[in-house]
Amino acid sequence: MKKFIAIAIVMLAFVANSQAKVKFGLRGGMNITHMSLDNSVLDASNRNGFYVGPTVKIGLPLGFDIDASAVYDQRKGKLTDVDDNESFSITSKSIAIPLNVRKGFGFGDKASVFVFAGPQFAFRVGDEKIQDWTMKSSQFSVNVGLGAMLLNHLEVKANYNIPCGKTAEAGIGDAVSNIKTGAWQIGLAVYF
Template sequence: MKKIVSTLVVMLCLFMAVPSQAQIKFGLKGGLDISKLDTKVSGNTTGFFVGPMLDVTLPIIGLGIDVAALYSQSGIDVNNKSSEKLKSVEIPVNLKWTLGLGSTFGVFIAAGPQFGFSINDGWKQLMEESNKSFVSVNVGAGLKLLRHLQVGVNYNIGASKLGEMIVDSSEGKLRSGIRKNSWQVSLAYMF
């Protein structure tokens, strides 16, 4: 834990020490979300996400932060019988490291937490208990192209439960905690 805190303090100091050198860009990000809730409950369902983003990078070391506020719509398919949409606002906060050839081309890796807040209740009728907010962890990689475009792929791992559901299985009725894991393919345009 001390190493994590020390690393965060060093990063904060770096961001404060070189603010005039930092590259700050605003943009719009959108993409495809392919979600799976639980192997006992659902198959893959497709949705989308879109919203504004902020990208701050220290040019010398390529380290930066990527923050967005995304409207997300994911499908929830339960036992291939009933289907609902989970509509949420999701806020990913990723630490991003970019290795590039000037501002024309770059390759990046990113990781960090994502905080989600449900904004609809339709999907909750499928649950025994449901949570209004949830947390997940992002791991991803991508390309920066022509100063303005970013193409990325993320895997989003559910760290907290969306809720609990009773499902039919070969072993009878089971109570299952539901977590959302998803693949995300994104395209961002930076201004």
């Protein structure tokens, strides 16, 4: 955590010295949760969710930007017990903080495309226990994606959120099952 804070301070100092453009906005979109399990006792189905919250974009030299958000992120999944065909749903609610570095390629002032990647930190705000599952209180993941900026105010982007650890665990019979939840995300941001 200390390294993260130190890197953030260095980046902010760099931004202040470069007289970067800072834009604030609102971001929202849809999640398509991808669940993976480490056993064959349960079958996982993907479900839709959503995210929404404030965002900031900081322009850097050489066509690079940093974008950071604090979004309410809700992901859903359906699990089915292979033996008795009994199903139940899991809804994960968290505050997610993605911090992405972007490289843009412009087509004048009207449009540009960009690629981006960066870490995401998520902190659970919902129930710790759902059915027999114990949800982790925080999760680290990585975003990789691409997008387009139109008229310097409207942004459309798509990415995959790659989990870097388990999201939950449960005792299924004599075995412990771990679950990871990544997500395909499609979103829209409006900058003011």
